[in-house]
Amino acid sequence: MVDVDACNCMDVDAVEAFFAKHEAGLLTHLVVTLGPAVEGVDKIFTSESTLAKVQEQFFKFNVPWAVAKHGAPKLANGGSLIFFSGTLSRAVMKNASCLGPVNAAVECLGKCLALEL
Numbered sequence: 001m002v003d004v005d006a007c008n009c010m011d012v013d014a015v016e017a018f019f020a021k022h023e024a025g026l027l028t029h030l031v032v033t034l035g036p037a038v039e040g041v042d043k044i045f046t047s048e049s050t051l052a053k054v055q056e057q058f059f060k061f062n063v064p065w066a067v068a069k070h071g072a073p074k075l076a077n078g079g080s081l082i083f084f085s086g087t088l089s090r091a092v093m094k095n096a097s098c099l100g101p102v103n104a105a106v107e108c109l110g111k112c113l114a115l116e117l
Contacts, residue, residue, distance in 0.1 A: 029080050060099070061102050086103040
C-alpha cells in the first residue's frame, strides 16, 4: 500500500506540524525533491539585496534538514530519507553560483545523516 501526503515545506513550522500528526514507526520513506529558480552572478551581484538573494536559495537546504529533524523519529525500522540535491552539486553551469553550493550542502547533509541516524 502506498500513501502519499504533502505539506508546505517552505514553512518549517508546517513541516513540524505535519510530522506531529504521524505516529512513530509508521513512515517507511520520506522523499524531498524541490528546487528554486536559478539566478547567477549577473543578477545576484548587481542586486541591491545580494545577501537576501543568496539566502533565498538556502530553503533548498532548510527543507531537508527540517524533514530529517522532525521526520526521522517517525520512520519505521529500515525506513529511509531521500533527498534530491540536483546535478549542480557536482557539475557547474552558468547562473548557478548560489544554487550549486546549496545543492552540494544538501548532498553532504544526506551523507552525514546516513552516519548519524
